[in-house]
Amino acid sequence: MTQQVEAHMSLSLDGFGTGLNQSFDKPFGDADGEALHRWMFEDVENNAAEIERVIDYGAFIMGRNMFGVGEGPIDPGWQGWWGANPPYRAPVYVLTHYARPTLTMEGGTSFHFITEGPEIALELARQAAGSRNVAIAGGVSTLRHYLNAGQVDRLYLSLTPLLFGSGERLWDGLSAELKAVSARHTKYTTHILYEPVR
Amino acid sequence: MTQQVEAHMSLSLDGFGTGLNQSFDKPFGDADGEALHRWMFEDVENNAAEIERVIDYGAFIMGRNMFGVGEGPIDPGWQGWWGANPPYRAPVYVLTHYARPTLTMEGGTSFHFITEGPEIALELARQAAGSRNVAIAGGVSTLRHYLNAGQVDRLYLSLTPLLFGSGERLWDGLSAELKAVSARHTKYTTHILYEPVR
Numbered sequence: 310m311t312q313q314v315e316a317h318m319s320l321s322l323d324g325f326g327t328g329l330n331q332s333f334d335k336p337f338g339d340a341d342g343e344a345l346h347r348w349m350f351e352d353v354e355n356n357a358a359e360i361e362r363v364i365d366y367g368a369f370i371m372g373r374n375m376f377g378v379g380e381g382p383i384d385p386g387w388q389g390w391w392g393a394n395p396p397y398r399a400p401v402y403v404l405t406h407y408a409r410p411t412l413t414m415e416g417g418t419s420f421h422f423i424t425e426g427p428e429i430a431l432e433l434a435r436q437a438a439g440s441r442n443v444a445i446a447g448g449v450s451t452l453r454h455y456l457n458a459g460q461v462d463r464l465y466l467s468l469t470p471l472l473f474g475s476g477e478r479l480w481d482g483l484s485a486e487l488k489a490v491s492a493r494h495t496k497y498t499t500h501i502l503y504e505p506v507r
Numbered sequence: 508m509t510q511q512v513e514a515h516m517s518l519s520l521d522g523f524g525t526g527l528n529q530s531f532d533k534p535f536g537d538a539d540g541e542a543l544h545r546w547m548f549e550d551v552e553n554n555a556a557e558i559e560r561v562i563d564y565g566a567f568i569m570g571r572n573m574f575g576v577g578e579g580p581i582d583p584g585w586q587g588w589w590g591a592n593p594p595y596r597a598p599v600y601v602l603t604h605y606a607r608p609t610l611t612m613e614g615g616t617s618f619h620f621i622t623e624g625p626e627i628a629l630e631l632a633r634q635a636a637g638s639r640n641v642a643i644a645g646g647v648s649t650l651r652h653y654l655n656a657g658q659v660d661r662l663y664l665s666l667t668p669l670l671f672g673s674g675e676r677l678w679d680g681l682s683a684e685l686k687a688v689s690a691r692h693t694k695y696t697t698h699i700l701y702e703p704v705r
Contacts, residue, residue: 322685323678324521468666470685470701472678480521480670487520487668492692494699499690501697503668 312435313462316445316452317363318479319345319498320468325476326449333378336390340473348467348498355495362465364396367441368434370427372451373405376420382407389420397446400437402430404451427454449477456485456505464503510633511660514643514650515561516677517543517696518666523674524647531576534588538671546665546696553693560663562594565639566632568625570649571603574618580605587618595644598635600628602649625652647675654683654703662701 320326321340328340336342348356349363376390377383383405389395389412398417405422412420423430434443445455455461464487486506493500518524519538526538534540546554547561574588575581581603587593587610596615603620610618621628632641643653653659662685684704691698 322522323676468687468699470687472681478521483670489666489668489692489697492690492697492699494687494690499687499697499699501666501690501692 312438312440313442314431314435314445314455314460315366315442315463315465316447316455316461317465318447318449318452318467319348320466320479321345321471321473321476322468323472323474324478324480325473326447326452326479327374328473328476331374331378333387336378338476340476341471344471345469348469348495352496356498356500359465359467359495359500363444364398365442366397366399366444367438368399369397369401369444369446370430370434370451370455371401371403371446372448373403375446375448375451376401376403376405382409385409388412388414391418394418399441400434401446402434402437404430427451427458431455431460449479453479453483456483459485459505459507461485461505464505466501466503467498468501469498510636510638511640512629512633512643512653512658513564513640513661513663514645514653514659515663516645516647516650516665517546518664518677519543519669519671520666521670521672522676522678523671524645524650524677525572526671526674529572529576531585534576536674538674539669542669543667546667546693550694554696554698557663557665557698561642562596563640564595564597564642565636566597567595567599567642567644568628568632568649568653569599569601569644570646571601573644573646573649574599574601574603580607583607586610586612589616592616597639598632599644600632600635602628625649625656629653629658647677651677651681654681657683657703657705659683659703662703664699664701665696666699667696 328338331338394415395418409422487503490502526536529536592613593616600619607620685701688700
């Protein structure tokens with residue numbers, strides 16, 4: 310099977326993946342990131358397949374605000390939000406304007422800081438993933454970029470009935486046409502699989 | 508079973524139930540109302556239960572822009588969008604600022620123009636419905652009003668992967684807390700049932 314590029318995103322009903330005013334204490338800013346991801350942490354059994362799928366990739370791509378916070382270079386001591394042994398267990402390509410040495414973590418995760426733009430990052434991720442698939446891990450603007458570029462094969466959306474009211478809305482500026490393929494409801498969220506229409 | 512107040516709404520992914528610039532030629536304004544309701548008209552068999560449910564009520568409430576168009580009194584000759592024999596087959600209470608005689612249509616539908624506000628309209632609809640349920644038929648701002656007032660027991664949302672970009676967004680100004688209860692995917696839309704949290 311051809312290598313696929315897949316994306317996962319938890320969104321509030323009003324379309325926000327994250328709130329304003331992100332900080333190192335609040336990775337989701339003013340939005341209730343905990344409530345948005347409750348399905349992952351408080352209803353593990355019923356969402357086992359979806360949780361497993363989120364990290365089942367040969368390589369990942371993320372925006373710099375998913376790795377860290379703010380404009381400018383990130384403190385070289387910052388190693389991301391995930392502790393010493395992040396769940397990715399594969400190369401993670403972080404889009405940034407600031408070069409930085411590769412960060413090798415426990416368990417097989419490595420963070421590679423890519424200053425050459427999203428096309429190069431995707432190429433590197435595709436190569437690194439080999440026969441496995443590539444994940445666009447987020448955040449919202451990174452996902453939107455790859456959707457608009459026609460480079461995402463599947464979008465796994467987890468739509469949770471929260472209203473954030475402000476933040477980064479996936480739909481604003483999205484030009485990709487989507488087709489829903491399946492939906493499954495669990496206690497805290499509704500999983501909907503979308504495929505971009507080519 | 509106690510009488511329930513239920514609402515049905517077809518929404519684009521970005522949360523719009525209708526577009527800007529509504530006119531008598533374009534009931535959904537700039538939004539593609541046909542695509543939004545394709546599940547109802549072009550995939551009838553697979554959505555039979557949902558279609559039946561939309562009109563299975565003892566009384567309906569709708570905002571004036573769901574019955575007609577624009578500010579000011581509506582042309583007395585205007586009888587709504589549904590032809591001589593509308594699908595409601597029950598009393599429909601239209602919220603308006605302009606009194607107008609009741610309009611009796613074929614098949615059991617009658618349009619009652621209520622100038623005393625949404626509370627009175629709901630009371631009248633509840634009485635008229637008898638042992639049957641009451642539907643908030645739309646549009647977006649009418650639904651939002653009743654949701655925020657805590658008067659809706661169930662919200663049947665049909666979420667279709669369209670991006671309208673502008674129009675009336677259900678989520679803007681919604682203060683009701685919702686809980687998703689079930690989800691079902693058909694070819695053109697994803698039906699999600701929400702219940703407001705009391």
